Structures are given as structure tokens and as C-alpha cells.
Amino acid sequence: xxxxxxxxxxxxxxxxxxxxxxxxxxxxxxxxxxxxxxxxxxxxxxxxxxxxxxxxxxxxxxxxxxxxxxxxxxxxxxxxxxxxxxxxxxxxxxxxxxxxxxxxxxxxxxxxxxxxxxxxxxxxxxxxxxxxxxxxxxxxxxxxxxxxxxxxxxxxxxxxxxxxxxxxxxxxxxxxxxxxxxxxxxxxxxxxxxxxxxxxxxxxxxxxxxxxxxxxxxxxxxxxxxxxxxxxxxxxxxxxxxxxxxxxxxxxxxxxxxxxxxxxxxxxxxxxxxxxxxxxxxxxxxxxxxxxxxxxxxxxxxxxxxxxxxxxxxxxxxxxxxxxxxxxxxxxxxxxxxxxxxxxxxxxxxxxxxxxxxxxxxxxxxxxxxxxxxxxxxxxxx
Amino acid sequence: xxxxxxxxxxxxxxxxxxxxxxxxxxxxxxxxxxxxxxxxxxxxxxxxxxxxxxxxxxxxxxxxxxxxxxxxxxxxxxxxxxxxxxxxxxxxxxxxxxxxxxxxxxxxxxxxxxxxxxx
Numbered sequence: 001x002x003x004x005x006x007x008x009x010x011x012x013x014x015x016x017x018x019x020x021x022x023x024x025x026x027x028x029x030x031x032x033x034x035x036x037x038x039x040x041x042x043x044x045x046x047x048x049x050x051x052x053x054x055x056x057x058x059x060x061x062x063x064x065x066x067x068x069x070x071x072x073x074x075x076x077x078x079x080x081x082x083x084x085x086x087x088x089x090x091x092x093x094x095x096x097x098x099x100x101x102x103x104x105x106x107x108x109x110x111x112x113x114x115x116x117x118x119x120x121x122x123x124x125x126x127x128x129x130x131x132x133x134x135x136x137x138x139x140x141x142x143x144x145x146x147x148x149x150x151x152x153x154x155x156x157x158x159x160x161x162x163x164x165x166x167x168x169x170x171x172x173x174x175x176x177x178x179x180x181x182x183x184x185x186x187x188x189x190x191x192x193x194x195x196x197x198x199x200x201x202x203x204x205x206x207x208x209x210x211x212x213x214x215x216x217x218x219x220x221x222x223x224x225x226x227x228x229x230x231x232x233x234x235x236x237x238x239x240x241x242x243x244x245x246x247x248x249x250x251x252x253x254x255x256x257x258x259x260x261x262x263x264x265x266x267x268x269x270x271x272x273x274x275x276x277x278x279x280x281x282x283x284x285x286x287x288x289x290x291x292x293x294x295x296x297x298x299x300x301x302x303x304x305x306x307x308x309x310x311x312x313x314x315x316x317x318x319x320x321x322x323x324x325x326x327x328x329x330x331x332x333x334x335x336x337x338x339x340x341x342x343x344x345x346x347x348x349x350x351x352x353x354x355x356x357x358x359x360x361x362x363x364x365x366x367x368x369x370x371x372x373x374x375x376x377x378x379x380x381x382x
Numbered sequence: 383x384x385x386x387x388x389x390x391x392x393x394x395x396x397x398x399x400x401x402x403x404x405x406x407x408x409x410x411x412x413x414x415x416x417x418x419x420x421x422x423x424x425x426x427x428x429x430x431x432x433x434x435x436x437x438x439x440x441x442x443x444x445x446x447x448x449x450x451x452x453x454x455x456x457x458x459x460x461x462x463x464x465x466x467x468x469x470x471x472x473x474x475x476x477x478x479x480x481x482x483x484x485x486x487x488x489x490x491x492x493x494x495x496x497x498x499x500x501x
Contacts, residue, residue: 041438042413042464233412233438306416306463308436333415333438340416362434362441 012058013153013211014218021222021229029126031059034231041233045335048200048238052159053230054221061129062149062208063136065120069143075120078143079113082135084257084280086267090115095180095195097265099257100135105282105289106253107260108135110245114182114195121182121193123154123206125247152193153214158204158238160379161226166194166205169220174205179380189213189220199235201242201378240341241334243300243373249311250298250329250343256282258289259345261298261373266290296326297351300371301342301359308333308340309359309368315344316358319365325350328359334375341375342368384487385496386447391471392487395478398453399487402475403435403444403466406500411437414466419455419477426452426479433476435466448486450479 009032018025023034034056036044047053067075076087085098092115100108109128114121124132129148136146157166167173170187174194177183182195193208209217221227230238236246245251251260258266269275272287280286303309313328331342342359350357353372358365384392389407393400408414416436426432426446433444455477459465465474481487491499 036412040413040467042415237438306436306460307418307434308416308441310441333436335438 010059012056013214014056014058017215017218018056018229023229023231026232028232029059031126033059034229036231036233037229039228041231041237042335044228044230044234045237047228048159048202048230048234049336050159051226051228052157052161052165052204052224053200053234054218054227055156055158055230055235056153056218057156057206058153058214059126060154061122061124061126061132062152062154063122063124063133064145064147064149065122065136065140066145066147067119067143068145070118072115072118072120075144076115078140079120080270080276081279082139082281083113084266084270084283084286085113086269086276087113087115087120088276089267089269092117093182095182095197099251099262099265100132101257101280101282101286102253103281104253105256105285107247107251107255107257108132108253110247110251112195112197116182116184127248149208151211152208153211155207155209155214155218155221156198156204157207157221157227158198158200158202158230159226160203161224162202162204163381165221165224165227166207168224169217179203179382189217192217196381199242199244200238201244201374201376202238203379203381237332237335240330240332240343241336241374241376242378243343243375245298245343246330255298255345256286256289256294258286259294259296259298263290293348296345296347298329298343298345299351300373300375301328301344301357301368302371302375303340303342303359303366303368305366306333306340307361307366309342309361309366313342313344313359313361315346316360316365317350319358319367325357337375343373346370383493384490385493385499386490387499388445388447389500390444390447392447392490394484394487397480397484398478399448399450399481399484400475400478401444401447403470404496405470408467408470408474411435411439411442411466413438414463417459417463417466417476419457419460420452422452422454424452426450444476446479447490448479448481450481452477453480454478
């Protein structure tokens with residue numbers, strides 16, 4: 001396991017529950033995490049789409065950005081210096097997808113930012129959280145208090161039955177929330193910090209809960225017939241079917257948000273001619289790519305046949321000859337689309353939907369078709 | 383029935399050897415989503431990679447357990463790779479081989495030895 005001993009790994013507050021549920025544990029981002037439960041990756045995936053799945057995402061970083069002035073607009077403006085996303089317009093009770101960029105216009109991490117009235121709440125990736133917090137402290141300490149939340153677990157409940165299962169535990173329910181709404185709701189498990197969002201393409205919720213109440217909340221959710229625990233294996237195939245990026249695979253310090261087909265996350269206010277044009281790391285490259293188009297683009301790929309084209313599969317323009325034009329960054333079998341699916345970067349000229357390119361699998365070049373993302377339509381409650 | 387350290391089972395039926403993977407191997411692989419089989423008539427040498435299995439987790443190979451000739455392959459696995467998880471010791475055989483010298487199988491583990499091997 002790449003030299004990582006389980007004993008050096010951190011555990012989430014739900015570790016004992018994972019073991020009790022029969023999970024197979026693997027090292028992931030410095031944590032010992034469940035990769036699958038006895039149901040297995042395929043059935044876990046399909047169950048989440050059909051009913052509801054519970055994920056332990058407590059390894060992710062939770063951060064509060066509190067403006068010293070007391071005005072959340074000051075925290076929003078301060079954070080705008082690190083992300084190409086408009087946050088001043090983010091309304092109280094709403095959440096937005098963002099990414100930290102570097103001076104070269106690459107992506108340091110992707111994250112969620114919520115406006116919670118008098119502060120911003122951020123959820124960042126596990127593998128990046130230490131660097132993200134150092135980055136926030138180095139750049140925003142003049143205007144904000146930066147507080148890492150370490151006494152709360154994070155659960156995700158995803159799938160069509162998520163609203164009913166979570167709603168049963170929260171007086172008044174959660175039906176009033178829409179996609180990307182956030183709320184703090186009282187429950188028998190203390191205050192829950194809830195967002196209606198996720199990483200599966202399904203309707204669902206992410207729930208921050210006091211660490212000492214997390215196991216009882218998880219057990220209460222699992223008591224519902226509709227809810228099964230889901231491991232990292234199915235989390236990966238679910239997010240890939242939904243066309244969502246995995247940091248470190250599909251996006252990293254070398255990929256710009258424009259190349260990564262994340263331009264939708266860069267609002268007008270931060271673009272050329274906008275009210276707060278530029279003013280984020282790498283703005284030169286990113287604004288230029290928005291104006292002129294990037295040299296390469298992240299696309300969806302549907303390989304012909306059933307063989308998956310996995311990460312690092314070399315991509316070619318033609319069935320024979322020529323140098324690689326790019327590579328697959330994520331690839332797996334999609335249980336819901338019942339076929340293989342990949343994402344990767346190709347030159348802009350080959351990024352049009354319907355273009356046939358070739359991936360080299362076990363020495364053979366196999367055709368794949370450039371396909372719109374997501375592979376499976378998402379079912380968010382707008 | 384004989385077992386290899388590569389988690390294959392070998393069963394002699396008449397004068398051919400039927401080859402599949404063990405239940406332990408199927409469990410370790412996880413849900414199988416793709417199987418690529420050799421052409422019948424192919425002559426193979428021991429340890430040639432002759433079958434590709436892709437599961438939800440990763441790709442792996444099945445090696446030829448002994449020298450011989452592939453005489454039949456189980457096309458049902460190509461259409462329904464999940465059979466490998468459902469019935470690894472039965473319907474999900476992978477290929478049948480004609481082997482010159484069946485005594486080549488003597489060196490492989492019996493069930494008891496294999497059980498000890500995977501523990």
C-alpha cells in the first residue's frame with residue numbers, strides 16, 4: 001500500500017461503526033476509510049441511485065472564515081482574492097462551488113463555500129486541507145479569523161430517499177431546502193449544519209454533526225430501510241457518472257478551471273468587463289483562456305465495448321501512429337449507465353461531442369467517443 | 383479439483399482441463415465488469431496472460447496454468463461478466479485446455495492445501 005502503514009493513518013469517529021458494518025478499510029488521504037461494505041461496489045452504487053446511501057466524509061476539512069469586521073461581505077471579498085468565483089453575491093443560506101487557483105492559473109483544490117450569515121463555511125478536500133488552511137492563514141489573516149472545525153464529523157446522505165430519511169430526524173423536515181441551500185437545523189443529535197448538495201449527481205445532503213453525536217446520527221439514518229452505507233469505491237463511480245472532478249486526478253496544479261470545463265463556476269463579476277474582474281491568482285491565464293478558448297479541455301469519453309479505460313490510459317487521435325494527444329484522468333465502469341466511462345484532457349480541436357478518439361488499453365488502441373458530461377443526468381432538487 | 387497460487391481452479395473433464403477462478407479470487411476482485419477471452423485453437427505456454435478480467439476495482443489477468451491448447455472458451459462471460467461473482471466454481475469457467483501430459487497438474491494444491499494457502 002505504497003509504504004503507508006495502517007497504524008500511521010488517522011481514523012474518523014465512525015471507524016468502529018464501519019468495522020461493525022463489515023467494511024473493508026483502505027488508506028485514503030491519510031485516513032483509514034471504508035472502500036466497500038459487504039454489499040459491494042456495484043450494488044452500493046445502484047442502491048444509492050435507487051434509494052439512499054450514507055457516506056462518511058469526516059476526513060474532509062471544515063473551515064470557518066469569520067470576518068473581523070463582523071460583515072460577511074468582507075470575508076467574501078477577502079476570499080475572492082484566492083478564487084475566481086463571485087462570493088459577494090452569494091446570499092445568506094446559499095452555497096457555491098469554488099477552486100483555489102495558483103499564480104499559474106492551476107487548481108490548488110476545489111471546495112464548497114457557504115454564506116452562513118455572519119461568516120463563510122468552507123468544505124475542502126482531505127488531502128489538501130492542511131495546505132488550504134495554511135494558504136487561507138497566509139493570505140486572509142488580516143481580515144478574517146480562520147478556524148478549522150475539528151470537533152465535527154461530516155456525513156453525506158445521497159439519493160432519492162435522502163430527503164425522507166433525513167427529514168424524519170429533523171423537526172419540520174428538510175423538504176424546504178433546495179439544491180445548494182445551507183441551514184443550521186436543531187435535531188436530537190444537536191445542531192446539524194446541513195447543505196443540500198453532494199458528490200453523486202443525486203439529490204441529497206451533506207451533514208456536519210458534533211463528533212460525539214455522529215455515530216448515533218449515522219445509526220439512526222441506517223435504521224431507515226432505504227439507507228445503506230456506501231464506501232469510497234461506489235463514491236468514485238457515482239461521482240464519475242455525474243461528471244464531477246476528483247482533485248488530484250481530473251484537476252490539479254497544472255490544469256486551469258477553463259481547461260477543466262469548470263468555466264461555469266466563474267461568474268460574470270470576475271470575468272473581463274465584470275464588476276470585480278480578475279484579482280485572483282492566475283487571472284492572466286484564466287481570463288485569456290475564457291476569451292480565446294483553452295488549448296485543451298476535459299471531456300467525457302465513452303469507450304466502445306465493455307473494457308474500462310482507466311486513469312493514465314494514453315489517448316490518440318488516430319487508430320494507428322502519431323503521438324499521444326492526452327490521457328485519461330478517471331475511468332471506470334458505470335453501473336447505472338451499464339458501460340465504461342472515462343474523463344480526460346484532449347486538444348480543443350478534438351473536444352467536440354461525437355469525436356472519435358482512441359485509448360491504448362493493453363497495447364491495443366480502442367475507440368472512444370467524446371461525450372457530454374454528466375454521463376447520467378443529475379437529479380438535483382432545483 | 384486442483385488449485386494454483388494464482389487462485390485458479392483446474393478440473394479434469396475427460397481429457398481436457400477446465401479452468402476458472404476461486405471464490406476467494408472472485409471476492410477479492412469485486413464485481414467483474416469485463417472479460418476478454420483467448421481464441422479457441424490458441425497454443426499457450428504456462429504463465430502466458432491469456433484472460434483479462436476487469437472488476438470495479440482494477441484489471442487483472444488469468445495465466446495459463448500449464449502448456450497446452452485452448453479448445454473452448456466460455457462466451458457467456460463476455461456478455462455477462464457478473465457470472466464470475468455469482469458462480470465462480472460452476473457456470474463461470476473461463477476456458478478449456480487440451481494438455482499433453484495431465485501429470486503436470488500433480489504439482490498443484492488440493493483443496494485442503496489451497497484453503498491453508500489463502501489463510
